[in-house]
Amino acid sequence: MSSINQSRRRLFSRKKNDAVRPPWVKQTIEFTDECTRCDKCISACETQIIIKGDGGFPEVDFKIDECTFCQECANVCPEDIFESTDTAPWQVKANIQDNCMAYQGIWCQSCKDACDPRAISFSLAIGKAPLPKIDIEACTGCGACVAPCPSTAILVRNV
Ligand code: SF4
Numbered sequence: 552m553s554s555i556n557q558s559r560r561r562l563f564s565r566k567k568n569d570a571v572r573p574p575w576v577k578q579t580i581e582f583t584d585e586c587t588r589c590d591k592c593i594s595a596c597e598t599q600i601i602i603k604g605d606g607g608f609p610e611v612d613f614k615i616d617e618c619t620f621c622q623e624c625a626n627v628c629p630e631d632i633f634e635s636t637d638t639a640p641w642q643v644k645a646n647i648q649d650n651c652m653a654y655q656g657i658w659c660q661s662c663k664d665a666c667d668p669r670a671i672s673f674s675l676a677i678g679k680a681p682l683p684k685i686d687i688e689a690c691t692g693c694g695a696c697v698a699p700c701p702s703t704a705i706l707v708r709n710v
Pocket residue numbers: 573574595596597598599600601611617618619620621622623624625
């Protein structure tokens with residue numbers, strides 16, 4: 552294979568891997584090889600966060616809402632794509648980008664208020680707006696902090 556083809560392939564693989572698939576999707580499969588794009592998980596999702604993404608394959612969009620881990624997507628899928636829901640749902644975590652308003656000196660704690668597992672804390676600093684910090688261990692990747700952020704500064708993605 553030529554190096555150009557190899558780098559195109561790597562680019563394509565990375566693009567595919569960037570999409571957040573529904574929780575409990577097996578890490579060991581090539582999702583786009585197994586998913587038939589039947590849309591059953593899209594219809595079943597109680598918060599409607601599963602959308603038709605690239606190529607018509609389902610992916611999660613936290614800008615819409617959070618994942619409640621209701622398990623409906625895993626239960627409804629007719630293919631051998633999902634793990635047992637007794638296991639951890641995914642390796643997806645929140646990450647705060649530089650455009651967070653607190654980094655511009657503006658007092659904002661919308662993400663903290665949205666986070667039920669209390670994975671976001673703010674460090675107090677005299678004369679400065681408190682800055683957010685995410686406890687990666689406590690973060691479930693639910694995405695509840697994404698939509699309330701006024702500057703769209705939180706990405707929840709595969710780590
Ligand atoms: S677990 Fe429930 S809320 Fe989360 S993506 Fe699946 S169907 Fe949607």
